Amino acid sequence: MLDLQAVDTTIAQLQHRRANLPEHAQLAKLAADRSAASEALVEAETKVSDLELAQRQSETDLEPVRQRRIRNQQRIDDGSVGDPKALAGLVEEIQHLDRRIGDLEDAELEVMEQLETAVATRDQRAAASAELEQKAAEVIARRDQQVTGIDGELSDQSTRRDAVAADIPAQLLASYDKLRAGHGGVGAAELRNRRCTGCQLEVNAADLRDFAAAADDEVLRCEECGRILVRTVNSGL
Known part of the structure; x- marks a missing residue:
């Protein structure tokens, strides 16, 4: 009976060791960190996407204003507008368009600066997330190696238990x-x-x-x- 008890004690110790590997706690902590990092990365990617959309919208808003300015300037340059009052109106409109273009370009520049910052933040968070994934992979590899070793010992002890138990009524x-x-x-x-x-x-x-x-x-x-x-x-x- 003592031989059987000794085997069972060894099995219990191995099972406890398997269930309480330090890698389990490390992976639990890493899982929380990875989740937080993933959420932060998604947030950063969303911001980049929104700013890229805003930049494209700025270009879309600018293009017709620039084209109108070019057309008005061409009409002035080619002398096709003979009426002095109409010509003065074109000049005034060009001045208004120049101010409008300036405002739109300033807004676009601000978006581009925000986008540059957002891209840098996204890249930093992507690197941090990748580092956590690499850490997790390393810890999983260590855990799996230890679990495999312990499972081998458990298998040996189980075989031994069967042999010892066979002699007990x-x-x-x-x-x-x-x-x-x-x-x-x-x-x-x-x-x-x-x-x-x-x-x-x-x-x-x-x-x-x-x-x-x-x-x-x-x-x-x-x-x-x-x-x-x-x-x-x-x-x-």
């Missing part, structure tokens, strides 16, 4: 498994120096006399914790 094995499930993974404990190593309580003298007189194949139980007690040369009987 089915009823005793079932009782042991039930006890183990309800007692923190320990269903069988050594009686060592008159003490149950499961609950660490000393066995009273009367029980010790009964244990000493019991047949070798009799299943003993700790009166305090209920675990199966296994006698050894160190039991103090």
Whole structure:
């Protein structure tokens, strides 16, 4: 029984180690960081997209004004407008168009400056996001390597458990498994120096006399914790 308990303890330790690898916590933290970085990147990309659209709209707004200005200037230059009043009106309109073009170009320049800043921010956030993805990939690789190693050990221990359990009567094995499930993974404990190593309580003298007189194949139980007690040369009987 102690051999089986030792194997089960090793299996429990391996399972605990597998579930509590530092990489799990690192990946949880990285997942939050990656999510935040992804949201920030999407926000930056959206801003760049909006500003690119605004820049194109600025060009769209400017083009007809420039073309009208060119046409008016050509009419003045080719002398096709003979009426002085009409000519003065064209000159005045050109001045108005020049102011309008200036305002639109200033607005476009402001958009271009904002776009330049937005692109720089987007690129920085993209680099930060890529760095986090690389970190996550490295941590995942380390985790998977350790998990593979632990799974290999678990497989070996499982095989060993099957071999050890095969020599234990089915009823005793079932009782042991039930006890183990309800007692923190320990269903069988050594009686060592008159003490149950499961609950660490000393066995009273009367029980010790009964244990000493019991047949070798009799299943003993700790009166305090209920675990199966296994006698050894160190039991103090």
